[in-house]
Amino acid sequence: MGSVSLEGVSKSFGAIKVIHGADLDIQDGEFVVFVGPSGCGKSTLLRMIAGLESISHGSLRIGDRLVTDVEPGDRGISMVFQSYALYPHMDVTENLSFGLRMNGNKAADTSERVRGAASVLQLDSLLARLPKQLSGGQRQRVAIGRSIVRKPQVFLFDEPLSNLDAELRVQMRVEIARLHHELGATMIYVTHDQTEAMTLADRIVVLRAGHIEQVGTPLALYTDPDNQFVAGFIGSPRMNFLTGEARGHVDGRQAVVLSGQGDAVVEVALSQPLPSGTPVSLGLRPEHAQVGSPGPGTFTTTIDVVEYLGATSYLYSGTTTKEPLIVARQGVHTDRAGDQVVVGVPPDKAILFAADGTRLR
Amino acid sequence: MRQRTQTAYGFLSPYLLIFAIFWLWPIIHSFYLSFLSTRRQPWSFNPGMTWGRLTQDPAFYNALWNTLKILAIQVPVMLTLATLLAVLLNSTLLRARGLIRFAFFAPVVIGEAAYAAVFRLMFNDEFGIVNKTLEGIGLDAVSWFSNPTAAMSLIIIAVTWRWVGYNAIIILSGLQSIPQDVYEAATLDRVSPRQQFLYITLPLLKPVIVFCLVLSVIGSMQLFAEPYLITNLGGPGGATETLGLYLYKQAFLNLNFGYASAIAYTIAALAVSISILNLWLGRERS
Numbered sequence: 001m002g003s004v005s006l007e008g009v010s011k012s013f014g015a016i017k018v019i020h021g022a023d024l025d026i027q028d029g030e031f032v033v034f035v036g037p038s039g040c041g042k043s044t045l046l047r048m049i050a051g052l053e054s055i056s057h058g059s060l061r062i063g064d065r066l067v068t069d070v071e072p073g074d075r076g077i078s079m080v081f082q083s084y085a086l087y088p089h090m091d092v093t094e095n096l097s098f099g100l101r102m103n104g105n106k107a108a109d110t111s112e113r114v115r116g117a118a119s120v121l122q123l124d125s126l127l128a129r130l131p132k133q134l135s136g137g138q139r140q141r142v143a144i145g146r147s148i149v150r151k152p153q154v155f156l157f158d159e160p161l162s163n164l165d166a167e168l169r170v171q172m173r174v175e176i177a178r179l180h181h182e183l184g185a186t187m188i189y190v191t192h193d194q195t196e197a198m199t200l201a202d203r204i205v206v207l208r209a210g211h212i213e214q215v216g217t218p219l220a221l222y223t224d225p226d227n228q229f230v231a232g233f234i235g236s237p238r239m240n241f242l243t244g245e246a247r248g249h250v251d252g253r254q255a256v257v258l259s260g261q262g263d264a265v266v267e268v269a270l271s272q273p274l275p276s277g278t279p280v281s282l283g284l285r286p287e288h289a290q291v292g293s294p295g296p297g298t299f300t301t302t303i304d305v306v307e308y309l310g311a312t313s314y315l316y317s318g319t320t321t322k323e324p325l326i327v328a329r330q331g332v333h334t335d336r337a338g339d340q341v342v343v344g345v346p347p348d349k350a351i352l353f354a355a356d357g358t359r360l361r
Numbered sequence: 362m363r364q365r366t367q368t369a370y371g372f373l374s375p376y377l378l379i380f381a382i383f384w385l386w387p388i389i390h391s392f393y394l395s396f397l398s399t400r401r402q403p404w405s406f407n408p409g410m411t412w413g414r415l416t417q418d419p420a421f422y423n424a425l426w427n428t429l430k431i432l433a434i435q436v437p438v439m440l441t442l443a444t445l446l447a448v449l450l451n452s453t454l455l456r457a458r459g460l461i462r463f464a465f466f467a468p469v470v471i472g473e474a475a476y477a478a479v480f481r482l483m484f485n486d487e488f489g490i491v492n493k494t495l496e497g498i499g500l501d502a503v504s505w506f507s508n509p510t511a512a513m514s515l516i517i518i519a520v521t522w523r524w525v526g527y528n529a530i531i532i533l534s535g536l537q538s539i540p541q542d543v544y545e546a547a548t549l550d551r552v553s554p555r556q557q558f559l560y561i562t563l564p565l566l567k568p569v570i571v572f573c574l575v576l577s578v579i580g581s582m583q584l585f586a587e588p589y590l591i592t593n594l595g596g597p598g599g600a601t602e603t604l605g606l607y608l609y610k611q612a613f614l615n616l617n618f619g620y621a622s623a624i625a626y627t628i629a630a631l632a633v634s635i636s637i638l639n640l641w642l643g644r645e646r647s
Contacts, residue, residue: 052545073551085542089564089646099550102560130646150550 002063002076002153002186003028004049009058011044011210018044020210021058026188026203028063031180033189033197035233036207042190043158045207049188050079050156063153078147079156082163084139086131086146092118093127096145110149117145120182121175137168144179157189161196173199194234198222206230228357231283237314237326240289241353242282249273253347256282260323264299266345268352271361280360281353286314286328288349291341298344301325306335315341391622399619411623421624423599424607427513431603432581432635435517440573442521443528444566448558450529451536462533465526477590480519484591509600512592516601519587524580528573535569536562571643575636582632585609604628 004026011019019041026032034042047053049060051072059068067075086095096117100110118124121141131139140160147155157176161169177200180187191197197204198218206213206221206229214226218234225231231239247255247265254270257263268282292298305316315327315335327343335341352360370377398407415421449455450462468476484491484505492502503511539562547557563570585605588595594610595602602610604624612621 050549052548072545072549077549079546079549081542081546083540083542085540085546087543087546087561089567098560099547099552102550102552102556146546146550 003061004154004186004188005061006049007059007061009045009048009060010056011041011048011053012056017056018210019048022212024205024212024215026186028186029184031187031189031200031202032205033191033201033203034205034207035191035194035197036213037233038192039209040207041210042192042205042207046079046156046158046188046190049154050077051075052079076153077156078150078152078154079158080140080143080147080160082159084131084143084163086139086142088131091128091130092123092134092142092145095131095142096149099146099150113149113151114145117148120148120179121145136164137172140164140172141175144176148179148183153186155183155185155187157187159190159192161191162193169193169196176200194236198234204234206233208233225283225351226359228281228283228353228359231351231353231359235285237286237328240284240286240325241323242284242325243323244280244282246274246278246280247276254352256280256352258282258299260318260321261299261301264297266297266299266350267347268345268350269348270352274352274360279355281355281357282345283351283353284345284349286326287330288346289325289327290344290346291315291327291329292344294342295344297347298342300340300342303335303337303339303341305337317341391618391625394619395622395626397619400615400617404619411619414620415623415627420599420602421604421607424595424602424604427595427600427602428582428584428604430513431517431520431584432578435520436574436577436581438517439521439525439577440528440570442525443532443573444563444570446525446529447532447536448562450533462530466530467526468523469527473586473590476519476523477586480515480591484515506592507597509597512597512601516584516587516592519591520581520584524577528577531573532566532569535566539565567643568645571639574639574643578635578639579632582628582635604631 004024006022006024009019009022010017022045034045036042044053048055049062051067051070055068059066061067062075062077065076087098090098093114096114097110100113114127118127121144123138123141123145126134126138126142131142134142140163143160160176161172164172173196176187176189180200189196189200201218203215204218204221205215208229214221214230216224221230221234225234228241232241242258243260244256244258244266247257249255249270252269252271253267254274255265255267257265266282274280294300301317303315303317304319307314307316311330311332313329313333313335315329316324317327318324325343327341329335354360395411396406396408397404398410400410446465450458450465455461483489486492486502486504486506489505491505496502505511505515543561543565544557547561552560583605584603588601588603588606589609592601595606605628608621608624608628611617611624
């Protein structure tokens with residue numbers, strides 16, 4: 001069983017608390033990705049699961065076993081490091097087999113496991129090479145191979161692709177997804193790249209300043225964020241946030257005056273009415289902003305920059321203000337900087353956040 | 362470009378002039394001298410009195426043997442201690458690390474005469490702290506300056522004390538360049554700290570240790586101050602006479618510069634040969 005369970009797990013470095021009572025249950029065979037901005041504690045949390053950092057408070061279970069105070073090597077986990085952490089003086093075979101050999105594993109079994117990992121990762125022709133004779137992608141594959149030969153219950157990945165170029169990153173992402181499918185093992189993966197998170201994860205754990213902000217499937221986090229931080233962190237380009245004030249509430253729709261958009265009045269689906277005058281932030285994904293003609297629920301804005309990406313164009317406005325707006329436009333258009341566009345807010349696509357960033361539903 | 366090169370050489374010329382007069386010329390001239398009989402005037406071309414004598418001079422062989430003994434015993438002992446010391450100095454458990462590192466490095470900056478005087482006092486047969494301590498724990502006092510084996514041990518102890526910290530600091534810099542995550546990966550692989558030291562630390566330190574080894578070999582071949590100052594000109598009866606000291610005696614006590622030059626070139630050739638062997642043995646795997 002490769003389930004992982006964290007109960008009230010905290011970490012302090014002296015007086016500084018970096019992980020604040022994390023609770024998380026990861027199912028056997030699940031692919032969970034920790035995301036968050038730099039310094040949010042995602043790597044620290046992973047290292048706590050690995051045993052490379054002690055747990056100040058709380059408990060950790062892997063499978064049925066309480067492993068809070070168990071040595072890293074005895075937890076049934078393996079880890080792939082950002083820097084690969086290969087043994088530079090050993091060739092690929094030695095790198096893959098080192099741990100097994102040091103633990104007195106039988107030579108025949110060690111050899112078989114190395115061959116198996118090499119085959120899965122297409123390392124067969126590289127077995128006699130030293131790490132310095134390998135490319136970044138090959139080194140990363142060796143690092144993954146070193147994890148595989150241990151047959152762990154849980155694989156941990158600490159930003160494994162961040163040292164690779166864009167093309168290799170895509171390739172390795174696919175490799176890791178394939179590996180997860182083939183091995184069916186539990187994988188916990190740390191990244192600050194939300195594309196990796198969205199494409200690889202069964203569930204994503206969003207962290208901020210040592211707190212777990214939300215846990216959910218990539219789609220759930222994208223479409224139904226619990227707070228403004230998650231809404232802003234998940235999605236690229238990021239969600240637009242427009243400052244507003246609540247007005248009337250009719251038929252499950254909350255009227256909002258957008259003070260940064262010429263006091264335009266838009267409507268947002270909301271079950272609980274807000275008192276008039278309540279300050280809110282309206283969240284609108286770039287692809288949900290509709291370019292159209294003037295009318296109710298629309299406002300006009302001037303384009304500062306246009307990015308043409310072929311099938312989609314991104315229109316940027318208000319870039320010098322505190323309230324920049326990005327509109328994604330499908331298809332080929334001839335919008336130019338300086339043009340004025342009318343933007344409509346679909347009531348069922350926009351979401352509202354309170355002044356403290358909590359989601360209003 | 363040519364103008365710039367000339368200007369650069371113009372600025373370098375004072376140094377190059379001094380280098381040529383005090384380094385290059387003596388090196389070339391001593392090679393010439395090594396073929397001259399210089400025991401009495403006028404000096405004459407007679408390699409048999411210099412290079413020929415080397416092959417049959419028991420005093421030279423004694424000095425060579427003593428030097429090789431020191432090399433074979435002192436250098437491995439010192440490098441082993443230096444490696445262990447470096448690991449200790451690298452430990453996060455150690456408090457006041459900066460101060461302790463300096464303390465171990467300090468012997469190198471102490472004047473040779475002062476350190477030799479302290480060693481002579483410490484190892485004095487009658488009232489030295491070492492013999493007093495030995496007697497205090499029920500052992501016999503050692504005649505450090507009259508027993509050949511003890512005198513050689515004393516030289517080895519003194520040289521080790523002086524240079525172990527220096528080598529430890531160099532090895533420490535090598536230790537600190539080993540990425541921490543390699544050890545973390547090994548820890549996750551259930552590799553014990555002892556295995557990590559033997560199979561990760563030592564192999565990765567090999568280039569640094571070989572560097573220290575080459576420096577130590579060259580230093581041992583030139584060893585002079587300790588036998589001159591501590592055991593009083595290589596005593597007792599030449600038991601601690603090293604090649605460096607023998608060279609000095611031939612050149613500046615006997616004024617036999619031709620023979621001394623031949624000894625100097627022999628020392629240099631030996632140092633280069635042993636260093637090349639070390640570098641070859643310590644070459645990186647490719």
